[in-house]
Amino acid sequence: MTMDRSGSPARGNSNDHLRRHNLSVILDLVHHERGMSRSQLTGRTGLNRSTIGGLVSELVDRKLVIEEGAQSSNQVGRPSPMVRPGSVPVGIAVNPEVDAITLGVVGLGGVLITTVRRSLRSIPTAAEAVAVAAEMVDALRPTLAKTHRIVGIGAAIPGLVRSSDGLVRLAPHLNWVDEPFAALLAKATGLSVSAANDARLGARGERAFGAGRGIDDLLYVNGGGSGIGGGIISAGRPLGGEAGYAGELGHTMVNPGGTRCHCGAIGCLETEVRRDLLLGVTGLTPETLGRLASELREPQNPRVTEEVERQVAFLATALRTAVNLLNPRLILLGGFLAALHNADRSRLGDVGALRASAEGLEIREAELGNDLLMIGAGELALECLIADPGAFTG
Amino acid sequence: MTMDRSGSPARGNSNDHLRRHNLSVILDLVHHERGMSRSQLTGRTGLNRSTIGGLVSELVDRKLVIEEGAQSSNQVGRPSPMVRPGSVPVGIAVNPEVDAITLGVVGLGGVLITTVRRSLRSIPTAAEAVAVAAEMVDALRPTLAKTHRIVGIGAAIPGLVRSSDGLVRLAPHLNWVDEPFAALLAKATGLSVSAANDARLGARGERAFGAGRGIDDLLYVNGGGSGIGGGIISAGRPLGGEAGYAGELGHTMVNPGGTRCHCGAIGCLETEVRRDLLLGVTGLTPETLGRLASELREPQNPRVTEEVERQVAFLATALRTAVNLLNPRLILLGGFLAALHNADRSRLGDVGALRASAEGLEIREAELGNDLLMIGAGELALECLIADPGAFTG
DNA sequence: GGAGTTTGTTGACGGAAACAACCTATGGGA
DNA sequence: TCCCATAGGTTGTTTCCGTCAACAAACTCC
Numbered sequence: 001m002t003m004d005r006s007g008s009p010a011r012g013n014s015n016d017h018l019r020r021h022n023l024s025v026i027l028d029l030v031h032h033e034r035g036m037s038r039s040q041l042t043g044r045t046g047l048n049r050s051t052i053g054g055l056v057s058e059l060v061d062r063k064l065v066i067e068e069g070a071q072s073s074n075q076v077g078r079p080s081p082m083v084r085p086g087s088v089p090v091g092i093a094v095n096p097e098v099d100a101i102t103l104g105v106v107g108l109g110g111v112l113i114t115t116v117r118r119s120l121r122s123i124p125t126a127a128e129a130v131a132v133a134a135e136m137v138d139a140l141r142p143t144l145a146k147t148h149r150i151v152g153i154g155a156a157i158p159g160l161v162r163s164s165d166g167l168v169r170l171a172p173h174l175n176w177v178d179e180p181f182a183a184l185l186a187k188a189t190g191l192s193v194s195a196a197n198d199a200r201l202g203a204r205g206e207r208a209f210g211a212g213r214g215i216d217d218l219l220y221v222n223g224g225g226s227g228i229g230g231g232i233i234s235a236g237r238p239l240g241g242e243a244g245y246a247g248e249l250g251h252t253m254v255n256p257g258g259t260r261c262h263c264g265a266i267g268c269l270e271t272e273v274r275r276d277l278l279l280g281v282t283g284l285t286p287e288t289l290g291r292l293a294s295e296l297r298e299p300q301n302p303r304v305t306e307e308v309e310r311q312v313a314f315l316a317t318a319l320r321t322a323v324n325l326l327n328p329r330l331i332l333l334g335g336f337l338a339a340l341h342n343a344d345r346s347r348l349g350d351v352g353a354l355r356a357s358a359e360g361l362e363i364r365e366a367e368l369g370n371d372l373l374m375i376g377a378g379e380l381a382l383e384c385l386i387a388d389p390g391a392f393t394g
Numbered sequence: 395m396t397m398d399r400s401g402s403p404a405r406g407n408s409n410d411h412l413r414r415h416n417l418s419v420i421l422d423l424v425h426h427e428r429g430m431s432r433s434q435l436t437g438r439t440g441l442n443r444s445t446i447g448g449l450v451s452e453l454v455d456r457k458l459v460i461e462e463g464a465q466s467s468n469q470v471g472r473p474s475p476m477v478r479p480g481s482v483p484v485g486i487a488v489n490p491e492v493d494a495i496t497l498g499v500v501g502l503g504g505v506l507i508t509t510v511r512r513s514l515r516s517i518p519t520a521a522e523a524v525a526v527a528a529e530m531v532d533a534l535r536p537t538l539a540k541t542h543r544i545v546g547i548g549a550a551i552p553g554l555v556r557s558s559d560g561l562v563r564l565a566p567h568l569n570w571v572d573e574p575f576a577a578l579l580a581k582a583t584g585l586s587v588s589a590a591n592d593a594r595l596g597a598r599g600e601r602a603f604g605a606g607r608g609i610d611d612l613l614y615v616n617g618g619g620s621g622i623g624g625g626i627i628s629a630g631r632p633l634g635g636e637a638g639y640a641g642e643l644g645h646t647m648v649n650p651g652g653t654r655c656h657c658g659a660i661g662c663l664e665t666e667v668r669r670d671l672l673l674g675v676t677g678l679t680p681e682t683l684g685r686l687a688s689e690l691r692e693p694q695n696p697r698v699t700e701e702v703e704r705q706v707a708f709l710a711t712a713l714r715t716a717v718n719l720l721n722p723r724l725i726l727l728g729g730f731l732a733a734l735h736n737a738d739r740s741r742l743g744d745v746g747a748l749r750a751s752a753e754g755l756e757i758r759e760a761e762l763g764n765d766l767l768m769i770g771a772g773e774l775a776l777e778c779l780i781a782d783p784g785a786f787t788g
Numbered sequence: 789g790g791a792g793t794t795t796g797t798t799g800a801c802g803g804a805a806a807c808a809a810c811c812t813a814t815g816g817g818a
Numbered sequence: 819t820c821c822c823a824t825a826g827g828t829t830g831t832t833t834c835c836g837t838c839a840a841c842a843a844a845c846t847c848c
Contacts, residue, residue, distance in 0.1 A: 016805090018412050019835065039795065051836050053796065070795095070844080077794025078844040160750045169750040217636045232719075234635070239628055241721025242611045245751040248718040253711050256650065265714065265746050317647050320659065321715060324642040325626075327635025352659050356554045356563040357639040409803055409836055416805090433825065443826070445805055471824025472814045 019055075022047065023389045026055050027108075030065050030083050031386060032208055034109040037070075037080035056083055063088040063394025064108070064385075085109035088394045090148045091381025092137060093374040094155040094185070095198065096129040098173050103136045104371075105144065106378025110209035112371050116140070126168065126179035134188035149394060153185060154380030155195035156202075156373045158226065163244025166195035172262060173226045194380050198222075200247050201376030202366070203231025204238055206332050208379050211367040218330040219322055220366065221249055223337035225286060228270040232326060252318040269318040273311045275336040281307045292336060296343035312344045316351045323353035323361060334366035341365060416441065417783040420449050421502075424459050424477050425780060426602055428503040431474035450477055457482040457788025458502070458779075479503035482788045484542045485775025486531060487768040488549040488579070489592065490523040492567050497530045498765075499538065500772025504603035506765050510534070520562065520573035528582035543788060548774030549576060549589035550767045552620065557638025560589035566656060567620045588774050592616075594641050595770030596760070597625025598632055600726050602773050604761040612724040613716055614760065615643055617731035619680060622664040626720060646712040663712040667705045669730040675701045686730060690737035706738045710745045717747035717755060728760035735759060 025045055029036055038056060042049045059065040064086050070079030085108030093104035099120055105113040116136055124132065137153070144150060159171025166182020182195040203220035206212040212220070216236040222229050228250030232239040239246050250270035251263050258267030279285060281303045282295040299305045319331060333341045341348050341363065348363055368375055385392055419439055423430055432450060436443045453459045462476040479502030487498035493514055499507040510530055518526065531547070538544060553565025560576020576589040597614035600606040606614070610630040616623050622644030626633040633640050644664035645657050652661030673679060675697045676689040693699045713725060727735045735742050735757065742757055762769055779786055 016834080018409070018804095022835090042795090048837055049795070050797075050838085054835085074846085075794080076792075076846045078796070078842095080795060160748065162750075170748075230719075234628060234633055235631065237629065239633075239720070241628070241751070242723040242754050243721060243750070245748065246719060246721035248721075248748055248751065251718040251748060252715045254647070256711075263748050317650075321646045322719065324645040325624075325640060325716065325719060326633070327637060327640035327642075329636040354554065354564075354639065354642055354645060354657050356556075356637070357635075357642065360636050409834095412835090413804065431825095436825095442806055444807090444828085447826075447828095448805090470814090470816050470822080472812090472826065474825060 020388055020390050022051075022055055023059065024387055026052070026083075027059060027064055027389045028386050030059075031085055031108045031110075031382070032213075035068075035082050035084040037082050039080035041083065059083075059086075059389060062389065062392055064389055064392060085111075086394070087111075087147065088149055089151050089382070089385055089392060090144065091151050091378045091385075092140070092153045092191070093377030093381060094133050094153055095157075095373050095377065096124060096133070096155070096174065096181075097158065098123045101129060101132050101136065102374070103133065103140070104374030104378060105140065105148075106374060106381065107148075108382065110205075110375050110378070112374050112378070114140070115371075115374060123174060126174075126176050126181050126184065129174075130181065130184040130188050133185060137189050137191070149392075150191060151385045151392070152192040152194065152381045153189065154201070154377035154382075155182060155185065155193060156198040156377040156380075157181065157195055158198050158224075158229075160245050160248075161195045161197050163196060163240050166193060168195065169245075192384070194383070196244065196377075196380055197229065197231070197247065198373055198376075199229025200231040200238060200240070200244075201380060202229075202334060202372050203233055203247070203332075203376070204379050205368055205372045205376030206334075206366050207233045209368065209375055210372065211332050211364050212330055215330045217326070217328045218332060219249075219326060219328045220332045220334065221319075221337055222366070223273065223275060223333075223335035223340070225275050228273065228337070230322075232328075234326070249318060249322060252321055254314040254317045269314060272314045273318075273337075273340075277307060278311070278336060278339075289336075293339040293342050296339050299343075308340065308343050309347075312340055312347050315340060316348055319348070319363075320351040320353045323351060323357050327357045329360055329362065331361065331363045332366045333363065334372065338365040414782055414784050416445075416449055417453065418781055420446070420477075421453060421458055421783045422780050424453075425479055425502045425504075425776075426607075429462075429476050429478040431476050433474035435477065453477075453480075453783060456783065456786055458783055458786060479505075480788070481505075481541065482543055483545050483776070483779055483786060484538065485545050485772045485779075486534075486547045486585070487771030487775060488527050488547055489551075489767050489771060490518060490527070490549070490568065490575075491552065492517045495523060495526050495530065496768070497527065497534070498768030498772060499534065499542070500768060500775065501542075502776065504599075504769050504772065506768050506772070508534070509765075509768060517568060520568075520570050520575050520578065523568075524575065524578040524582050527579060531583050531585070543786075544585060545779045545786070546586040546588065546775045547579060547583065548595070548771035548776075549579065549587060550592040550595045550771040550774075551575065551589055552592050552618075552623075554639050554642075555589050555591050557590060557634050560587060562589065563639075586778070588777070590638065590771075590774055591623065591625070591641065592767055592770075593623030594625040594632060594634070594638075595774060596623075596728060596766050597627055597641070597726075597770070598773050599762055599766045599770030600728075600760050601627045603769055604766065605726050605758050606724055609724045611720070611722045612726060613643075613720060613722045614726045614728065615713075615731055616760070617667065617669060617727075617729035617734075619669050622667065622731070624716075626722075628720070643712060643716060646715055648708040648711045663708060666708045667712075667731075667734075671701060672705070672730060672733075683730075687733040687736050690733050693737075702734065702737050703741075706734055706741050709734060710742055713742070713757075714745040714747045717745060717751050721751045723754055723756065725755065725757045726760045727757065728766065732759040 068082040070081045095102045103116045160169040168179045168181045182193040186193040212218045220231045230247040230249035251268045255267035261268040261271045489496045497510045554563040562573045562575045576587040580587040606612045614625045624641040624643035645662045649661035655662040655665045
């Protein structure tokens with residue numbers, strides 16, 4: 001509405017923005033809490049209850065929320081009806097990987113409605129991935145059309161993604177360099193597409209609906225077969241940095257005498273702390289990955305203990321640096337890092353950061369598991385809806 | 395600014411907040427740009443010119459801004475009057491150090507009006523520092539009372555400060571542990587006091603009025619006689635983390651074979667990159683510090699070159715980690731780190747971060763020099779005024 | 789069943805900004 | 819010098835939105 005010619009965003013607020021903001025705040029609360037009573041909404045927003053009434057009924061008209069009959073709540077006074085996320089608007093999550101493309105349909109409240117996975121014979125080019133994803137979206141459309149409306153697409157990419165336009169700068173394992181994935185997918189589907197790094201979206205997912213709920217400053221670190229990624233939430237917001245590349249904890253230097261990383265540096269966290277080394281000493285394979293946590297916790301072999309200690313020490317070093325730099329309240333570990341943490345909680349319990357920075361710190365394992373990327377990417381897809389519910393008409 | 399808090403506090407916005415927000419936006423623009431014409435204000439805020447007229451005249455009435463006669467501006471059309479920061483409201487900056495306490499009077503627009511420094515014979519306890527600072531404030535009061543009004547106090551502390559209440563958790567060189575400095579000073583002066591780490595305020599100062607103007611993602615790193623501190627600005631906001639301790643870049647691990655740091659870890663940046671070592675090889679003393687930059691740039695002695703190379707390599711390692719983690723657009727180096735940078739720009743020109751993260755990166759020297767802490771702390775003192783100009787009456 | 793409590797509903801009220809005219813002020817270029 | 823483009827001032831109207839107060843509804847406890 002109020003666009004600005006000088007580049008920087010307009011910062012004034014008109015009456016129009018006020019309503020939009022309030023609608024957004026309410027929808028955001030209902031979405032993230034998966035339902036709140038009207039009286040809770042008045043308490044949380046500080047708005048008058050008649051105002052809440054008006055705003056909620058607008059959201060109901062737009063089919064963004066539904067009102068349920070009041071529940072018996074053992075409290076005196078008139079019971080307040082529950083406002084729950086509506087099921088009409090959905091976002092589509094897309095996650096291209098080396099051997100498959102996964103799609104998810106995600107509704108408000110972080111509900112993963114459907115997941116579809118298509119295996120691939122070879123590593124897809126960006127164009128191929130777009131074609132397959134678009135085809136999968138088209139296949140979903142007839143079913144969805146009956147009861148849902150697609151708001152947009154969020155893509156979780158295993159690589160560096162420029163946030164401004166969804167350009168994939170580098171996805172090493174897909175062999176993508178400077179591929180305009182989001183733009184291509186938008187053109188192929190006619191939907192608005194946002195893309196971001198998978199670990200960054202993992203952080204969003206855990207913060208919104210996982211182990212990081214309600215925590216404003218957290219760090220999510222994920223260990224996968226191809227490396228270590230991270231995502232930072234600061235003051236309740238995802239921290240992207242200048243272009244969206246922030247969070248690359250895997251390239252923290254932890255061992256100057258280590259091996260050279262594909263990034264050019266030596267002794268990065270992800271060259272020292274590696275899943276394949278753990279699989280090697282435990283005799284597991286990517287197929288039997290599920291047993292990794294228990295094998296590490298009850299090692300059958302001194303070499304396992306040794307390797308766990310080695311990797312945990314490096315992980316602790318990297319986390320120490322991150323804690324000193326970011327002062328998070330919570331660190332969430334995902335993938336094989338969760339297994340490492342599980343195996344040696346004592347060592348990771350105190351990473352040795354500055355006492356003040358560390359004293360409020362908790363280190364836990366991520367919660368959302370396999371659904372995490374779908375939920376995080378869905379969050380990205382639904383973001384613009386929540387920012388401006390007024391633009392949506394069910 | 396005051397609008398979006400994604401935490402639990404009330405997040406709704408009433409009509410009242412709207413006016414407050416708009417006043418705040420305008421005052422913020424005028425403050426940080428040190429003056430804008432009314433037509434520029436309409437452009438930047440997107441508000442109607444009659445609205446701007448009303449808001450500006452309220453700010454004029456409150457003596458927060460003044461309007462100057464229009465300037466001749468090579469443009470056709472009626473010239474627009476300049477709106478400049480008013481000189482009435484001032485903040486007081488306080489900086490306790492081991493050998494002195496410095497006070498500054500800072501006005502809107504980041505103008506440092508006065509500086510007063512009182513030397514100390516010995517390292518002050520917190521109580522002593524509070525007493526001296528309060529005395530100095532009282533000495534300033536009669537003069538200031540004629541033409542100014544004190545809005546509050548901002549303190550720059552060489553240590554870890556809890557942002558919620560200004561408790562100094564640890565200031566190693568002052569030997570302070572858990573001293574409620576802000577609360578004590580507030581009680582002694584009757585003014586509202588905020589406190590923060592000095593490097594964090596340096597980052598704010600440079601971002602507001604120094605080399606970081608207009609840059610939303612930057613990292614400021616300062617090297618002093620007692621160590622290395624840092625401050626992060628992310629998405630235009632100071633990054634504090636859970637309790638305000640974020641930014642401790644000095645404790646990034648850069649050398650596992652290094653010496654033990656007072657923080658307990660080994661090989662921290664600040665144990666390897668040290669001003670005293672540079673002074674040692676150049677034969678300078680803290681008193682002749684001014685010549686450090688030139689001595690490093692034109693080394694008279696191979697040992698200087700060697701030490702510079704050693705330190706620059708460690709600094710580059712720490713910056714690499716920070717760039718990968720934060721993806722800033724700008725790194726500003728202050729103190730002796732600026733001299734190091736000056737001595738070996740080529741090495742620091744590319745710290746070896748991920749290509750995408752590094753490509754938009756610039757490394758420069760800080761600009762504000764001696765006034766930096768005063769300006770940063772003044773910014774802190776004036777913060778609540780700018781957030782809610784309606785509460786101020788000249 | 790009545791008292792007390794909490795909450796939704798309704799309509800009047802006031803604040804704030806947009807918008808529309810219309811006029812004035814100022815400076816550049818033809 | 820005149821005309822035009824830009825910008826501010828003033829006044830009124832319109833629109834939107836949140837608050838407020840009074841009332842109605844629904845539940846608990848005695």
